[in-house]
Amino acid sequence: MIEDVTKATQGRVWSLLSPDSKYFDSRHDDTYPADIDEAGSLLDAAGWTGRDGDGYRADAGGSRLKIKLLATIPTYPLDDVLEAWQAEIRQNLGAEVELEYVENALVYNLLASNDYEAFPRQIGGLDLSLQLNRAFGSTTPDLKYGQIDGITIGSIVAGSKLADPQVDQWLVQATKATDEATRRGLFDQVTRFILDNAVALPLFTDRNSVAATSSVHNVTTLFDPPRNVVSASAYDIAVN
Numbered sequence: 001m002i003e004d005v006t007k008a009t010q011g012r013v014w015s016l017l018s019p020d021s022k023y024f025d026s027r028h029d030d031t032y033p034a035d036i037d038e039a040g041s042l043l044d045a046a047g048w049t050g051r052d053g054d055g056y057r058a059d060a061g062g063s064r065l066k067i068k069l070l071a072t073i074p075t076y077p078l079d080d081v082l083e084a085w086q087a088e089i090r091q092n093l094g095a096e097v098e099l100e101y102v103e104n105a106l107v108y109n110l111l112a113s114n115d116y117e118a119f120p121r122q123i124g125g126l127d128l129s130l131q132l133n134r135a136f137g138s139t140t141p142d143l144k145y146g147q148i149d150g151i152t153i154g155s156i157v158a159g160s161k162l163a164d165p166q167v168d169q170w171l172v173q174a175t176k177a178t179d180e181a182t183r184r185g186l187f188d189q190v191t192r193f194i195l196d197n198a199v200a201l202p203l204f205t206d207r208n209s210v211a212a213t214s215s216v217h218n219v220t221t222l223f224d225p226p227r228n229v230v231s232a233s234a235y236d237i238a239v240n
Helices: 002-006 036-045 078-093 104-113 128-136 165-176 180-196
Strands: 066-072 096-102 121-123 146-148 151-153 200-202 231-235
Touching: 002 078, 036 078, 066 078, 066 104, 078 096, 096 104, 121 128, 128 151, 128 165, 128 180, 146 165, 151 165, 165 180, 180 200
Parallel strands: 066 096
Antiparallel strands: 121 231, 146 151, 200 231
């Protein structure tokens, strides 16, 4: 889907970390390939065995299986990727995906109301510790977050609202660490936890284009390699 929608301008990713990051580990590639049959079996086991008049999965009471995705108004390619994801979920699993796009100022109130199942977010920047702290540090459903040893954990836009003490400790230790090997190990532990528990579903790398005439030399940007985290992710808020 990613290759088709973006015409191969963006790459499919499997990890929280960009392939351009010095902390990237390719062993996460292909860790969780798509398995439509298994997904259908899990939904059947969860009680979504019926179908409503429009062909969507329904439970014994007739309630439709619906996933509400909340997002600020997306731009290309995320807008096209989410529409394609919506269509594939409907076709392959019989679930309805409601794409709710709002202005940025409205997102925070809607996140606090907790009335959604997925929240796409792009994570990137120069400080990998800071970005992972904001994305996966403990955040309560009412969007409160705090500090551990003076380090800010959590964020108002942490759509997963993950609150796991072990992840917090890994994040704090990685922020304090100055040794690259130590930081790599801690980032890998965070990544493995997030993937194993489906807190985030990595989708694609992002691409930043810089144009300059032949008379301009030594052009650099904030996003020159090694880039840290580049992934738009759909989050499962069921993790508390």
